[in-house]
Amino acid sequence: MERGYIHLYTGNGKGKTTAAFGLALRALCAGRDVAVGQFVKSMSYNETRAEALFDGRGTPVPSFGRLHVEQFGRGCFLDRRPDPADVACARDGLARCAVWLSEGKYDVVVLDELNIALHFGLLDIGEVLDVLASRTPHVEVVITGRYAPQELYAVADLVTEMHEVKHYYSQGVLSRDGIDH
Amino acid sequence: MERGYIHLYTGNGKGKTTAAFGLALRALCAGRDVAVGQFVKSMSYNETRAEALFDGRGTPVPSFGRLHVEQFGRGCFLDRRPDPADVACARDGLARCAVWLSEGKYDVVVLDELNIALHFGLLDIGEVLDVLASRTPHVEVVITGRYAPQELYAVADLVTEMHEVKHYYSQGVLSRDGIDH
Numbered sequence: 265m266e267r268g269y270i271h272l273y274t275g276n277g278k279g280k281t282t283a284a285f286g287l288a289l290r291a292l293c294a295g296r297d298v299a300v301g302q303f304v305k306s307m308s309y310n311e312t313r314a315e316a317l318f319d320g321r322g323t324p325v326p327s328f329g330r331l332h333v334e335q336f337g338r339g340c341f342l343d344r345r346p347d348p349a350d351v352a353c354a355r356d357g358l359a360r361c362a363v364w365l366s367e368g369k370y371d372v373v374v375l376d377e378l379n380i381a382l383h384f385g386l387l388d389i390g391e392v393l394d395v396l397a398s399r400t401p402h403v404e405v406v407i408t409g410r411y412a413p414q415e416l417y418a419v420a421d422l423v424t425e426m427h428e429v430k431h432y433y434s435q436g437v438l439s440r441d442g443i444d445h
Numbered sequence: 446m447e448r449g450y451i452h453l454y455t456g457n458g459k460g461k462t463t464a465a466f467g468l469a470l471r472a473l474c475a476g477r478d479v480a481v482g483q484f485v486k487s488m489s490y491n492e493t494r495a496e497a498l499f500d501g502r503g504t505p506v507p508s509f510g511r512l513h514v515e516q517f518g519r520g521c522f523l524d525r526r527p528d529p530a531d532v533a534c535a536r537d538g539l540a541r542c543a544v545w546l547s548e549g550k551y552d553v554v555v556l557d558e559l560n561i562a563l564h565f566g567l568l569d570i571g572e573v574l575d576v577l578a579s580r581t582p583h584v585e586v587v588i589t590g591r592y593a594p595q596e597l598y599a600v601a602d603l604v605t606e607m608h609e610v611k612h613y614y615s616q617g618v619l620s621r622d623g624i625d626h
Contacts, residue, residue, distance in 0.1 A: 266621070269613050269618070269624075271459075273460060275608070277605035277606065277607075278452075278603060278605050279454060279460060279464040279467075279605045279607065281467070282464040282467035282468050282471070283460040283463040283464040283467055284467065285467035285470050285471065286460075286462070286463035286464055286465065286466035286467030286468075286469075286470065286492070287463050287467075287624065288467075289466050289467065289470050289492055289495055290463070290466065290490070290491045290492040290623060290624065290626075291491075291623045291624060293491040293492055293493075293494040293495050293498075293623070294491040294622055294623025295623070296623050309471070310471045310472075310474040310475040311467070311470055311471040311474055312474075313474040314470055314474050317474075317498060317499075317509060318498075328498060371623075372624075404624055417610065417611070420611060421611070421612075421613040421616065421618075422459060422611060422612050422613050423609075423610035423611040423612075424458035424459050424460045424607050424608065424609060424610065425458065425607075425608040425610055426458075426460065426605050426606075426607055426608075427456070427605065427606040427607075427608055428604075428605060429598065429604035429605065429606055430598070430601060430602070430603060430604040431602075431603050431604075432450050432602040432603050435602065437450070437602075440447070441475055442471060442472045442474070442475025442476070442477050442552075443450075443468065443471065443472060443553075443585055445471075
């Protein structure tokens with residue numbers, strides 16, 4: 265069976281989670297099953313509604329994979345500091361992801377905002393590296409979020425840094441339904 | 446009606462077209478209609494198969510948008526130089542996109558690999574700027590491809606440069622079904 269690789273999408277630009285969902289879509293269209301674990305995040309996002317469409321019923325031709333999404337967060341840290349409940353959520357999430365990765369039921373596993381969970385000290389990089397190392401070899405892994413630690417740069421097979429050159433936030437544009445979330 | 450913005454995803458890293466399809470997925474899940482015009486490309490890709498799923502039938506709850514994909518290419522220029530037929534294809538494609546953008550039937554229009562078409566001289570930047578300027582104001586535009594010209598940086602509201610830090614191509618890994626195409 266083909267080896268799966270580790271993708272790392274980091275940097276301060278828009279497009280990291282977006283690219284992870286784009287890759288999920290590509291894989292689903294190829295009949296592969298995808299699990300997305302979202303660290304830190306707790307809100308409902310439009311992209312996670314795709315779960316209802318990639319539910320295993322698909323359309324007669326072609327046959328699509330299944331999408332499973334779970335959130336392991338209690339909201340972001342723009343205006344508050346992480347507390348023990350955030351740590352517990354992230355650790356439970358990592359345990360869930362460890363099962364997905366080791367059992368190999370999903371062909372692609374997205375660890376969305378894992379870098380943020382690491383950056384804020386919710387998770388230990390050593391435990392994350394153990395989880396990645398113990399995956400079934402064919403599983404493709406996509407890790408997103410700003411502030412990726414050097415240890416993930418080292419183990420990743422593909423690293424893209426999304427650099428923000430310009431953003432409409434600076435024009436005072438708020439996050440928009442169906443475009444930004 | 447809300448103003449639509451111009452996104453530019455450029456740079457040499459993996460994730461540009463992928464992010465465009467991720468944004469398309471997000472928009473489709475929010476019930477918005479999306480058109481994707483692919484310049485230069487002529488092959489079938491897994492992600493374009495999503496068209497069969499977002500065909501307007503959707504599932505009862507929630508209701509998804511429609512996806513329309515067209516290709517305006519005759520293949521890439523890794524081992525050949527563009528010829529007049531490539532120019533004609535790209536120009537016909539731009540005319541198609543001009544209709545989508547001006548009539549406003551689609552809420553999001555992706556101009557995939559437009560930058561490559563410009564880089565290889567298949568299209569004139571002045572004509573592209575005219576097409577962008579004449580769009581119905583609410584339409585969101587996503588432009589992808591390496592080598593974006595400065596004129597597009599100038600008119601874009603959001604620019605993300607995808608920088609390749611590491612790629613598994615360097616390990617001799619070829620493009621894989623459902624992951625890279």
